[in-house]
Amino acid sequence: MGHGGGGQLSADLVEHLFLPAFGSMGPTDLADAADLTLGTGRVAFSTDSYVVRPLFFPGGSIGDLAVNGTVNDLAMRGARPVALSVGFILEEGLLLSTLGRVADALGRAACRAGVPVVTGDTKVVGVGQADGLYVNTAGVGEIPDGVDIRPGRATVGDVVVVSGPIGQHGVAVLSQREGLEFGTDLRSDSAPLHGLVARMLEVSNDIHVLRDPTRGGLASSLCELATAAGVGVELEERAVPVPAEVAAACSFLGLDPMHVANEGRLVAFIAPDAVEDVLVAMQEHEHGREAQVIGRITDAHPGIVVARTRLGASRVVELPLGEQLPRIC
Amino acid sequence: MGHGGGGQLSADLVEHLFLPAFGSMGPTDLADAADLTLGTGRVAFSTDSYVVRPLFFPGGSIGDLAVNGTVNDLAMRGARPVALSVGFILEEGLLLSTLGRVADALGRAACRAGVPVVTGDTKVVGVGQADGLYVNTAGVGEIPDGVDIRPGRATVGDVVVVSGPIGQHGVAVLSQREGLEFGTDLRSDSAPLHGLVARMLEVSNDIHVLRDPTRGGLASSLCELATAAGVGVELEERAVPVPAEVAAACSFLGLDPMHVANEGRLVAFIAPDAVEDVLVAMQEHEHGREAQVIGRITDAHPGIVVARTRLGASRVVELPLGEQLPRIC
Numbered sequence: 001m002g003h004g005g006g007g008q009l010s011a012d013l014v015e016h017l018f019l020p021a022f023g024s025m026g027p028t029d030l031a032d033a034a035d036l037t038l039g040t041g042r043v044a045f046s047t048d049s050y051v052v053r054p055l056f057f058p059g060g061s062i063g064d065l066a067v068n069g070t071v072n073d074l075a076m077r078g079a080r081p082v083a084l085s086v087g088f089i090l091e092e093g094l095l096l097s098t099l100g101r102v103a104d105a106l107g108r109a110a111c112r113a114g115v116p117v118v119t120g121d122t123k124v125v126g127v128g129q130a131d132g133l134y135v136n137t138a139g140v141g142e143i144p145d146g147v148d149i150r151p152g153r154a155t156v157g158d159v160v161v162v163s164g165p166i167g168q169h170g171v172a173v174l175s176q177r178e179g180l181e182f183g184t185d186l187r188s189d190s191a192p193l194h195g196l197v198a199r200m201l202e203v204s205n206d207i208h209v210l211r212d213p214t215r216g217g218l219a220s221s222l223c224e225l226a227t228a229a230g231v232g233v234e235l236e237e238r239a240v241p242v243p244a245e246v247a248a249a250c251s252f253l254g255l256d257p258m259h260v261a262n263e264g265r266l267v268a269f270i271a272p273d274a275v276e277d278v279l280v281a282m283q284e285h286e287h288g289r290e291a292q293v294i295g296r297i298t299d300a301h302p303g304i305v306v307a308r309t310r311l312g313a314s315r316v317v318e319l320p321l322g323e324q325l326p327r328i329c
Numbered sequence: 330m331g332h333g334g335g336g337q338l339s340a341d342l343v344e345h346l347f348l349p350a351f352g353s354m355g356p357t358d359l360a361d362a363a364d365l366t367l368g369t370g371r372v373a374f375s376t377d378s379y380v381v382r383p384l385f386f387p388g389g390s391i392g393d394l395a396v397n398g399t400v401n402d403l404a405m406r407g408a409r410p411v412a413l414s415v416g417f418i419l420e421e422g423l424l425l426s427t428l429g430r431v432a433d434a435l436g437r438a439a440c441r442a443g444v445p446v447v448t449g450d451t452k453v454v455g456v457g458q459a460d461g462l463y464v465n466t467a468g469v470g471e472i473p474d475g476v477d478i479r480p481g482r483a484t485v486g487d488v489v490v491v492s493g494p495i496g497q498h499g500v501a502v503l504s505q506r507e508g509l510e511f512g513t514d515l516r517s518d519s520a521p522l523h524g525l526v527a528r529m530l531e532v533s534n535d536i537h538v539l540r541d542p543t544r545g546g547l548a549s550s551l552c553e554l555a556t557a558a559g560v561g562v563e564l565e566e567r568a569v570p571v572p573a574e575v576a577a578a579c580s581f582l583g584l585d586p587m588h589v590a591n592e593g594r595l596v597a598f599i600a601p602d603a604v605e606d607v608l609v610a611m612q613e614h615e616h617g618r619e620a621q622v623i624g625r626i627t628d629a630h631p632g633i634v635v636a637r638t639r640l641g642a643s644r645v646v647e648l649p650l651g652e653q654l655p656r657i658c
Contacts, residue, residue, distance in 0.1 A: 002651020006544030006590075009651045011553070031479050032402035032540065033375035035472060043372060046362035047414035047467055048450045051458075073361040085376035087465045089418070121377045123463075125656060129380075131458040136416045138467030140374055143364060150360050211361065215335030224340070261335075322331020322338045327454060 001092050004124025013122060017096065021103035022117045025110040034118035036083055038142050044079035046070055047138035053327040055102060055132060058172045059187025062135055063105030065263055065329055068192045069214065070139040071113050075194035076210040076266065078149040078201060079141030084110060086120040086137055091130035102133065113192035115139070141194075146205060153208035154229035158269040160295040161279060163196065163288045164189070166218050167246035170260035170328050174253065182252070186245045191264030196287045203281040206271035213267055214329055216320055219258040221267055222305045223319040232301040235317065238310045239294045259320050261328045269297055330421050333453025342451060346425065350432035351446045354439040363447035365412055367471050373408035375399055376467035382656045384431060384461060387501045388516025391464055392434030394592055394658055397521045398543065399468040400442050404523035405539040405595065407478040407530060408470030413439060415449040415466055420459035431462065442521035444468070470523075475534060482537035483558035487598040489624040490608060492525065492617045493518065495547050496575035499589035499657050503582065511581070515574045520593030525616045532610045535600035542596055543658055545649055548587040550596055551634045552648040561630040564646065567639045568623045588649050590657045598626060 002009040019026045027034060050066045067084065074081045086106065090099065110117050168189040175184045193212065200207055209229070213221040218240070226233050242257045250257045264287060270278050275293065282288030305317040331338040348356075356363060379395045396413065403410045415435065419428065439446050501517040503509060522541065529536055538558070542550040547569065555562050571586045579586045593616060599607050604622065611617030634646040 001655050004655070005649065005651045005653060006549050007649035007651050007653075010545075011648070031406060033373040033406040033408065033468075033470070035406060035479070036372045036374055038367070038370050038372050041367050041370070043365045043367050043469060044362040045365055045412055045414060045467075045469055046448050047416045047465070049416040049418050049452045049465060051418060051452045051454050077360065077362045077364060079362065083374055085374060085467050087376045087378040087467075089378050089380060089463055119375050123378045123380045123656075125380050125460060125463075128457050129460040131454060134418055134452075134454075134463075136376070136378060136465035136467075138374075138376055138414050138416075138465075139362075140372060140469055141362070150364070216339075220335050319340070320334065320336035322334045322336050324334060324336075326330050326333070327452075 001124050004122060010122065017100055018103055021107040022110065023107055025107055025116040027118050034083060038082060042143040044074045044077040044141040044143050046073035047136065048073060049134060049136040050329060051134050051327050052173060052329050054176050057176045057188060060190040061102060061105045063102045064109045064190045066106055066135040066137045067109035067113055068190050068263055069329065070137040071115055071192045071194055072212045074139050074141035075197040076212055077143060078147035078197060079143045081115045081139055081141040081194050083118040084115055084137050084139045086117050086135065088122045089130055089134040090122065090124045091132055092124055092127050094132055099133065147201060149207060149210050151209055151225050151228035154225060154231045154269050154297055155208055156231060156297055156299045157272055158208055158297040159272055159275040159293055160233060161268045161270055161291055162294050163266045163282060164290040165241040165243045166262055166265060167242060167257040167260040169263040170325055171246050171249045173328055174325065184245050184249060189262055189264035191287050193266050193287055196282065196285045199281050199285050200278050203277045204274035206274040207268055209269035211267050213262050213265060215261050217259040217261055218267060219317050220319055223317065226305050227303045230302045232298040233295055233305040234298050235295040235305060235307040237307045239292060241290055241292060255324060259324050261325065330453050333451060346429055347432055350436040351439065352436055354436055354445040356447050363412060367411060371472040373403045373406040373470040373472050375402035376465065377402060378463060378465040379658060380463050380656050381502060381658050383505050386505045386517060389519040390431060390434045392431045393438040393519045395435055395464040395466045396438035396442055397519050397592055398658065399466040400444055400521045400523055401541045403468050403470035404526040405541055406472060407476035407526060408472045410444040410468055410470040410523050412447040413444055413466050413468045415446050415464065417451045418459055418463040419451065419453045420461055421453055421456050423461055428462065476530060478536060478539050480538055480554050480557035483554060483560045483598050483626055484537055485560060485626055485628045486601055487537055487626040488601055488604040488622055489562060490597045490599055490620055491623050492595045492611060493619040494570040494572045495591055495594060496571060496586040496589040498592040499654055500575050500578045502657055503654065513574050513578060518591055518593035520616050522593065522595050522616055525611065525614045528610050528614050529607050532606045533603035535603040536597055538598035540596050542591050542594060544590050546588040546590055547596060548646050549648055552646065555634050556632045559631045561627040562624055562634040563627050564624040564634060564636040566636045568621060570619055570621060584653060588653050590654065592658065
């Protein structure tokens with residue numbers, strides 16, 4: 001509890017654990033707020049809390065997610081991420097070595113993404129008042145002039161593209177859950193996507209909508225976008241890339257891969273004239289190699305996502321009601 | 330748990346609880362990140378998590394703290410706060426009515442401060458994995474041209490000013506703790522201070538350092554600043570305004586009022602030539618009426634805070650080691 005009191009132990013934690021972990025990606029002065037210089041007047045701002053269990057899983061950890069998740073939320077606005085804040089909530093008794101591993105992973109992910117942690121906060125709560133640790137990150141980014149990516153820009157005729165195979169993050173985390181461990185070679189797809197988005201925007205400004213299909217999976221993202229924009233989405237089910245291991249695990253667990261969380265994928269609505277060039281650019285990028293067209297935007301059924309099944313039938317894709325996979329991110 | 334799953338129940342929570350509570354201070358579109366237009370290229374950025382217990386206390390709630398705490402961190406850079414993010418971590422079984430009261434308080438505080446909530450996130454964890462609810466806020470603000478407020482600007486000869494009586498927040502929260510309830514008329518001092526700071530900056534740009542003495546109280550803030558800036562602080566103990574009720578409660582609880590948290594106070598290091606004008610301006614402002622000089626910056630004992638006691642003796646003011654008052658903010 002002492003490490004959360006704002007006294008000497010808190011200062012030690014910052015000096016000896018967080019600052020070394022965040023390295024050159026950490027705050028340079030210890031003021032209450034960071035002072036950033038941005039090259040543009042348009043700022044993207046986003047936040048997410050991370051409560052994933054277990055803290056470490058194949059292909060990543062809560063530290064990676066906390067960086068990549070917030071970086072990706074900024075990227076989905078077309079923004080260049082500039083800085084992150086980190087807020088830890090620690091449970092009394094958490095091993096400092098565990099906190100150190102998380103902080104290291106977070107620092108490495110920030111370094112890989114090229115986005116520094118510039119400000120932070122730590123609170124400690126009692127035993128049984130948290131579950132190890134939770135992390136919140138917020139991020140700010142610059143939105144380049146002329147970039148306007150938001151749900152409202154969805155246009156009838158837009159082509160729907162997904163940047164790669166779906167479901168890997170959710171299945172990788174579940175494979176490590178206590179009482180549920182199963183063997184799989186799958187690793188989380190956790191990755192920062194702002195480089196991919198920047199490359200897409202170099203090719204064309206006719207990228208209308210971007211979303212990273214995290215909690216609730218591809219189905220939730222498409223349903224939310226259809227509702228927000230008042231357009232219909234027609235999905236070609238067999239075009240949606242589902243790795244064989246994901247399909248097998250989902251069949252075993254009784255899940256729909258379309259509802260499983262991703263942490264390094266994006267779905268884009270792109271003007272039909274631009275889609276070929278953007279797709280080529282995506283496929284040349286490490287995080288978009290398996291990008292493909294999965295559907296299009298229609299005015300036939302506003303607010304509704306319809307999937308054409310492998311058998312040629314149509315089914316309505318629904319927003320899941322609640323929690324299929326608790327604490328997946 | 331369903332409300333944390335990113336599905337229909339999550340959407341309902343946003344639509345029917347958060348958006349009405351945040352009112353015109355809430356997000357206007359439901360994208361992953363907010364798009365802000367700032368009038369300057371200098372952006373202040375800060376975050377804090379709030380785990381105060383109980384959630385409601387005399388003079389405030391976790392909702393007020395979450396707004397005022399982050400607004401104040403921005404103000405301590407001299408920034409004009411522009412927008413807030415809010416991240417909730419909810420414990421399964423939390424009453425929706427409790428969440429509603431917190432969200433309402435948060436929305437009202439945002440309205441009072443004139444700083445909208447523009448983006449947010451909600452996670453739900455199982456029973457026994459949190460304690461009701463935790464809130465994280467992050468904030469962005471504009472730093473006006475020419476404003477440069479940071480620990481490193483502390484200068485020998487600067488006058489130390491506190492904006493009002495200390496210790497009220499900590500004592501008000503403790504008076505409601507289970508097993509500790511005691512009668513007091515004290516209310517938390519929780520308040521947004523950016524208006525007061527703006528008024529101070531209108532009078533003079535020679536405000537070198539600002540800090541809000543929250544966790545760890547006035548003692549921690551002064552010790553941290555002395556260390557960060559490599560200067561000594563000489564404190565006139567009898568000049569530090571301690572309300573009689575705070576003194577009585579601290580004596581009863583065995584606490585030093587200098588270590589008790591505040592949520593609507595600031596301490597400033599001000600150039601001696603400017604201090605008289607700034608003090609008058611502060612005293613004319615609702616959040617600075619009882620502002621007064623409590624000490625000065627010296628080169629006699631770098632990194633150390635020395636208090637002259639009421640009896641004329643000197644004592645070293647130390648950074649508390651750890652946690653005197655767990656979960657006070």
